Amino acid sequence: MSEAVSTLDGWWSLHLLYNVDWSAIRVLDESEQDALISELETFLNKQQAVQDAKNGSYAFYNITGQKADLLLWLLRPTVDELNALELEFNKLQISEFLIPSYSYVSVVEMSSYLAKDSNEDPYENPYVKSRLYPDLPKSKYICFYPMDKKRDGDDNWYMLPMTDRQKLMRDHGMIGRSYAGKIKQYITGSQGLDKYEWGVTLLSDDMLEFKKIIYEMRFDETSARYGVFGDFYVGVHLPNDKLDTFFK
Numbered sequence: 425m426s427e428a429v430s431t432l433d434g435w436w437s438l439h440l441l442y443n444v445d446w447s448a449i450r451v452l453d454e455s456e457q458d459a460l461i462s463e464l465e466t467f468l469n470k471q472q473a474v475q476d477a478k479n480g481s482y483a484f485y486n487i488t489g490q491k492a493d494l495l496l497w498l499l500r501p502t503v504d505e506l507n508a509l510e511l512e513f514n515k516l517q518i519s520e521f522l523i524p525s526y527s528y529v530s531v532v533e534m535s536s537y538l539a540k541d542s543n544e545d546p547y548e549n550p551y552v553k554s555r556l557y558p559d560l561p562k563s564k565y566i567c568f569y570p571m572d573k574k575r576d577g578d579d580n581w582y583m584l585p586m587t588d589r590q591k592l593m594r595d596h597g598m599i600g601r602s603y604a605g606k607i608k609q610y611i612t613g614s615q616g617l618d619k620y621e622w623g624v625t626l627l628s629d630d631m632l633e634f635k636k637i638i639y640e641m642r643f644d645e646t647s648a649r650y651g652v653f654g655d656f657y658v659g660v661h662l663p664n665d666k667l668d669t670f671f672k
């Protein structure tokens with residue numbers, strides 16, 4: 425049996441994607457529309473307060489294309505908190521006008537492929553902490569997709585010896601590092617939690633950088649041979665002061 429890589433696991437993660445029932449919103453009185461927008465705004469302000477207190481994080485984006493209209497990404501220290509938060513969101517008035525299109529449960533993850541030998545507790549390392557418990561920036565654009573590593577005949581990631589996987593991940597990391605300052609990447613693991621094995625969430629102020637990095641990585645063996653991808657969701661940041669024009 426090949427050696428499993430150990431992981432460091434951070435906050436629990438829930439990606440919630442919805443389509444908006446525009447025709448149902450349109451027939452509401454303006455005061456009814458205002459009430460549900462204001463309640464949503466209060467909910468989002470609460471998420472910001474939790475983020476400011478470093479007890480979690482969140483992101484809210486308007487998805488481009490017909491697969492979804494909205495992506496609400498929530499991070500919390502425990503799955504119980506995340507579960508309760510989803511329930512709270514489901515009970516908002518706005519949820520009566522949202523049609524679930526996709527959801528993804530995972531945990532923020534760092535693998536130890538490239539970890540250096542050390543006696544320190546990695547969970548106390550400031551860099552590791554910033555990766556496992558991220559303070560999500562309000563970048564203009566998001567790109568989220570779930571993915572697997574292939575298990576197909578000779579192309580089986582899980583049968584590769586540890587040293588081979590380490591080399592492949594080193595090459596992968598080198599490409600990733602050339603996008604430093606342009607893209608922030610968040611890897612969430614979901615083995616046993618959802619259909620795919622990882623969620624990749626990228627944030628950037630330039631949507632084109634997503635296409636560039638994903639295309640470049642396609643030529644790298646880690647993705648070229650072993651990457652299996654779900655649907656890609658891309659979108660534009662939806663700040664509170666745009667909620668009115670978004671929904672009305």
Ligand code: VOV
Pocket residue numbers: 429533534535536537538571573593596597599600601603604607608609611622624637638641642647651
């Ligand atoms: C800014 C871009 C960027 C950077 C710097 C980066 C670096 C790194 C490092 C250093 C490591 C390993 C240690 C860890 O932290 O886990 C990883 C890990 C991982 N990555 Fe990555 N990745 C990036 C970006 C990046 C992208 C765009 C993708 C999607 C692949 C593609 O073709 O679409 C991806 C995938 C992953 C995955 C699925 C894992 C976990 C694999 C596993 O088997 O455990 N990743 N990644």
